[in-house]
Amino acid sequence: MTVATDRPEVAKVKQKFGDGLIKVKVFREQLFLCVKRQIVPQVLEFLKNDPELDYAYFSECLGVDYSTWEHERDLPERFEVVYNLISIPNRSRVFIKVGVDDGHKIPTCKHVFLGAEYPEREINDLFGVVFEGNEQTERFLLPDDWSGFPLRKEYPLGGEDVNFDQGTRGPAVEDMSTPHAGESFEGKTGSEDVSGR
Amino acid sequence: MSETRTSEFMPSTETLFERIGEDTMVVNIGPQHPSTHGVLRLICELEGEVIVQCKCVIGYLHTGMEKEAEYQQYHKCVVMTDRMDYLNANGNNLAHALAVEKLLGCEIPRRGSYLRVILAELSRIASHAVWLGTHGLDLGAMTPFFYIFQQREIILDLFEMFSGVRMMPSWIVPGGLRGDMPEGFEAKLRDFLRDFPGELEVVEGLLVENPIWKERTFNVGIMTPQQTLELGCSGPIARGSGVAWDLRKSNPYCCYEEFDFQIPVGTTGDVYDRFIVRIAEMKESCRIIEQAIDGLPEGPWSTLDRKIAPPPREELDTSMESLIHHFKLYTEGYHPPVGEAYAAVEGPKGELGFYVVSNGSNMPYRWHERPPSLMNLKSLEILAEGRLIADLIAIIGSIDIVLGEIDR
Numbered sequence: 001m002t003v004a005t006d007r008p009e010v011a012k013v014k015q016k017f018g019d020g021l022i023k024v025k026v027f028r029e030q031l032f033l034c035v036k037r038q039i040v041p042q043v044l045e046f047l048k049n050d051p052e053l054d055y056a057y058f059s060e061c062l063g064v065d066y067s068t069w070e071h072e073r074d075l076p077e078r079f080e081v082v083y084n085l086i087s088i089p090n091r092s093r094v095f096i097k098v099g100v101d102d103g104h105k106i107p108t109c110k111h112v113f114l115g116a117e118y119p120e121r122e123i124n125d126l127f128g129v130v131f132e133g134n135e136q137t138e139r140f141l142l143p144d145d146w147s148g149f150p151l152r153k154e155y156p157l158g159g160e161d162v163n164f165d166q167g168t169r170g171p172a173v174e175d176m177s178t179p180h181a182g183e184s185f186e187g188k189t190g191s192e193d194v195s196g197r
Numbered sequence: 198m199s200e201t202r203t204s205e206f207m208p209s210t211e212t213l214f215e216r217i218g219e220d221t222m223v224v225n226i227g228p229q230h231p232s233t234h235g236v237l238r239l240i241c242e243l244e245g246e247v248i249v250q251c252k253c254v255i256g257y258l259h260t261g262m263e264k265e266a267e268y269q270q271y272h273k274c275v276v277m278t279d280r281m282d283y284l285n286a287n288g289n290n291l292a293h294a295l296a297v298e299k300l301l302g303c304e305i306p307r308r309g310s311y312l313r314v315i316l317a318e319l320s321r322i323a324s325h326a327v328w329l330g331t332h333g334l335d336l337g338a339m340t341p342f343f344y345i346f347q348q349r350e351i352i353l354d355l356f357e358m359f360s361g362v363r364m365m366p367s368w369i370v371p372g373g374l375r376g377d378m379p380e381g382f383e384a385k386l387r388d389f390l391r392d393f394p395g396e397l398e399v400v401e402g403l404l405v406e407n408p409i410w411k412e413r414t415f416n417v418g419i420m421t422p423q424q425t426l427e428l429g430c431s432g433p434i435a436r437g438s439g440v441a442w443d444l445r446k447s448n449p450y451c452c453y454e455e456f457d458f459q460i461p462v463g464t465t466g467d468v469y470d471r472f473i474v475r476i477a478e479m480k481e482s483c484r485i486i487e488q489a490i491d492g493l494p495e496g497p498w499s500t501l502d503r504k505i506a507p508p509p510r511e512e513l514d515t516s517m518e519s520l521i522h523h524f525k526l527y528t529e530g531y532h533p534p535v536g537e538a539y540a541a542v543e544g545p546k547g548e549l550g551f552y553v554v555s556n557g558s559n560m561p562y563r564w565h566e567r568p569p570s571l572m573n574l575k576s577l578e579i580l581a582e583g584r585l586i587a588d589l590i591a592i593i594g595s596i597d598i599v600l601g602e603i604d605r
Binding site: 122 | 255300
C-alpha cells in the first residue's frame, strides 16, 4: 500500500469539495479524510465514481465516542463515524471521518453503498447516532425493550438495569451511579442481601 | 409484569414489514432452527412457496464484547477475539495482534510470522470444513459431514498440541506467539498434509458432479460483482462472483508475499461457484502450509522487545530485569501511542479487520471488529427475493455465517 500526504485522493476531494474537507491526517500509513457531515454521501459517491480513484468497494463504517478523550482531536464533535473504503485497482484504503453531536443527523449512505445499512443501524443502536433516511423503529443488536446506548462512555459496564422483585437495590442499579474500572470485580458479583450469596 | 413487557416489545412477525399482496403469508424461521447456522432469525413474506421479501433479525448472541474490551488490557482482549468467530479463532487473534502491533509499531520475527501463517491457514481449513459439512447437511447430503469432520478433528488435535486448547487457542498475541512450535508437531502436521487432499477428494467426489447437488445449487442466488462491492461482501462470496480480491495477495501481511498460491475465482456467482471456490481455497491453504513448514526459519518466534512480549521462563530465575519485565507486562501491560489503527486479514469468511483507538493508556479506547459475516449477511435479503424457500436454505449455507461474529 503506497501512502503519502500528496495522494491523489486529497487533491481531488479538496478540489471538488473545497471547505467540505476539514482535515487530512496520515497515521501509520493510513489516510484519514475528515469531512463535513452534511456532504458524506456526496464524498463517498465522488470517491466511488471517480475513474482514477475508484473506491467502489465499501468495507464498513463504525462509530467512536470521544467524550472522555483527553488528547488532540481531529474533529470537535462528540462522536466520529469512520467510513472505510477500498480501491481494488489501486490496492489502497481510505478512511472518511465525520463528526457528529447529539441531536445532529448524518445523511445515510445506503443509497450509495447498500452495504452501509447494517453498520449504520449498528452505530445507531450502540451509540444513538441518527442516520437520516435510515431511521429505525426497532433495535438492531439489542433487545427491543432496551434503553440507552451501551457504547457511550458514560454507560457503565454491566449497567443492565435488572428489575429485582425485592425493590430498587441491586448490583446493576448501584453500578449506574459508580461505573467501576473494569479491573475489579467489585459491583459485578452482587451483594448478599440481593442475590442471597 | 414480565409477561406484558414481552408481548409489548417483541417484534411481531405481522408488523415488522407491511405486506405487499393480499395472498401472501408471513412466516418466521428461527432463531432456533438447524439450518440457520446459529441464532439467526428470518422473517419471510411468502406467496405460495416463493419468497416476496425476507428480513434478518439478529442480536440474539450479542454479548457486548466491544464494550467489555474498553475495560480490558490489550493482551486480555485476545481471548475475546476467539469467541467472536469461534470457527476461525486463530484468524481473529491474528487480526487483533496485527492491529495492536500497527499501533505499537512493532516488528515480528520471520519465524513468528511463518508459524502464524500455519495456524491461520489450518483455521481456514477447519472453518471451511464446518461449512462444507453443514452446507451439505442442509441440502440433504449427509455423508460429507462425517468425512470432513474427521479431518477437522485432526486439525483441532493439532491446535491442542500447539496450545492445549482445541477451539480457542489464543496463541497468537500482540508481539508474536505465546510459545514456539512443540516437538512432534511438524511430523503430525506433515501426516495431515499428506492425507488431507485425498480425503477432500472423497468428499468432492460425492458433491462436485452430483446431479442432485447441481440441481440445488446451479444458478441459485446469483450475485453480480457490482453488487458484492456495494454490499461490502468479501471473501469467497466476492471471489465466487469473479472479484479477484484477496488481502493475502493485494496487501500482504505476515510474509504472505513469500508463498506461491492462487486465488480461486468463480464466474457466475451462484451457490455452486461459492462452493467450488471454498473447496479450491482449502487446497491452496494446504499448499501454503506446506511451503511454510518447509521454509520455516530458525530464530525467535516472538519480538525481543520485553515491553511487549514476556521474557523466557528460565530467565526469570536468574535475571532481576526479566522478573520486573514479566511482572510489569502481566499487571500493567503496554501503552501504545495515541492514535488509531486498522489491520485486516483475509479470514475464511472475508475481510476480518480490527479498528483499535488508543488514548495512550493500557486499555483500548475503542475496539471494533469488522465482522465479515455481518457485511455478507445483507446479501441474503437481496438474494432470497423471488426464490423458493428451499433456495433460501442453500443461500444461507453458501454465505457461511457465524452468529458469534455478527452479534459480538
